[in-house]
Amino acid sequence: MIQVNYKLDTRTLWVRRMLNTKYWIFMAFYILLAAVVTVLEMGSTGLAATLIKNDSIKNLLQDKSFYGSVFLWLVVYVLFPIVIILTLPPLQSRKIAKYSPDYVNIFVFDEEKIANEISYNGQKTHIDIPYTNIKSVKRRKDSIIIMLKYAVCIFDDAYINGSPAELESLLKEKCGNKYRSGRS
Amino acid sequence: MIQVDLKKYPQKVWNRLSRSPVFWVAVTTQIGILICIVYNYFIKKDYLGSLEYYIFVGDIRMVFVLSVTFIIFVAGYAFAFLMFPPFKVWRFNRKHPDFSDIITFGDEYFVREIHKNGVVSHNECPYSSVHSVYKNDKNIAILTDRMITLFNDSYLNGTPAELEALLKEKCPDKCKF
Structure with missing residues (x-):
């Protein structure tokens, strides 16, 4: 099981913006x-x-x-x-830091699905995403970008459990031809 | 327990669009261009303002201006057609036949469960997160960080009157009715 803390900081938002x-x-x-x-x-x-x-x-x-x-x-x-x-x-x-200081977004990658837990301002959301919904995965120098309906950019320093190499091998196994390795 | 089916209604899409600043900027620009065209051709009777005339005269500046204005105008209307709520809802229903979106009002939270393309989303929202509640003849709209429109004909369990009473009990100062 790989666990990632997905912070909505400036660099993540820039990547999302550029891929929108x-x-x-x-x-x-x-x-x-x-x-x-x-x-x-x-x-x-x-x-x-x-x-x-x-x-x-x-x-x-x-x-x-x-x-x-x-x-x-x-x-x-x-x-x-x-x-x-x-x-x-x-x-x-x-704005996110000001209005939702308790914002937490965690991705858990297991064998069957990707679970996404989001909580802020007392609200809790749990989303289960099957691997079949992934459009493409791209390895970049400092991050892995998973294209769902939107881009999820996971930086190498955001891992709570597991490592980028483990996530890479899991995604290669699950997504096969959707995986593209970029700059390394 | 009150349960409401949040189907995709064109009215819901209209409600969401009307809260988007980008939508209003696009509408203002398109209406501005339309007024300019109508004014030029029907009131000012400036028929010479056509692209062919400026190509014939060799005015590159005006050829550029008119071509790009035409592209923006046509692209804007094509986009508006694609985003036109009834058409958008029809496309959505065709693309996601298994879509379901059900909201359940409990004692502490209201829970929203969405199924779409194999993705299951479960959202628990406390009543303290409600910013305001509006009501009209057809629906009750709950404003949290997004707008939830509950149409009177889509109740699976309970009635609009029961929901009204519950919301008045849970967030009395937020109800604008």
């Missing part, structure tokens, strides 16, 4: 939108050009392109960056 497809779709969408708005804003209807063109506030408020530019600025350069910053792993891990 939805995050990359969102970022691709934002980069495209930002590129369009930046090109538009460089033109004659951009905010800078509108501010230079209108010499008084009265004229500025009557200029329709001013409102369009302000809307685009707010969405692309204010709203999206705020959402991105608020969901950054360092802030998320600080």
Whole structure:
């Protein structure tokens, strides 16, 4: 039986973030939108050009392109960056530490299944995951990444019982061709 | 003991979506783009703002802007179609025919048991973790760190009135009814 303490710290959250497809779709969408708005804003209807063109506030408020530019600025350069910053792993891990200081997440790998025990704020969750639900396993320099519906990144210093080598051999036995060895 | 089947309802997905800031940012952006297109083509009558015109004139900047706007607009609507709650629930039910999600209200905890693709999840939540409880004609919604919507027609054991009484007893200051 191998037991691992799965802390939701910054490095774990970064790995989860990097392996999250939805995050990359969102970022691709934002980069495209930002590129369009930046090109538009460089033109004659951009905010800078509108501010230079209108010499008084009265004229500025009557200029329709001013409102369009302000809307685009707010969405692309204010709203999206705020959402991105608020969901950054360092802030998320600080939020978890602040609101759930008693957060404990333990993975137990036995012969039949993976058991996951989570407890925080008085709530207890027990999840049994069969090995057949694993999509892929990848060995990295300092961790093993198990891809379920989400990525579980187990760092080499998080073992309570057992060792990375034991987990590797167990996963190789259970997952067979889903195991990929990366950098060592 | 009160037991409720938490099936996947489109209404539940709508409730969850409406609490997501990313959803509202996406909706705002798409509506903004739609207003711009409608304004340009139907009110300003700017038919020259078409991609073909700018390709013909050789304005690379506007060709780039219009192409990317078109990609964002189409991708946004394709995504909205895939995430449209009735369609999403239909896809979910087809993909996970063995899905079951049952919540049982006991004296100290309420227990949620989920079976999905061979994964069994058992969650015990004390009544002290409840942030608030809302009620309307169709459902009772319990807000913990997630939203649990209990529809009046999905009770396996007990009735909505019994649950209301239990919640009022266990967390009286959290009930907003």
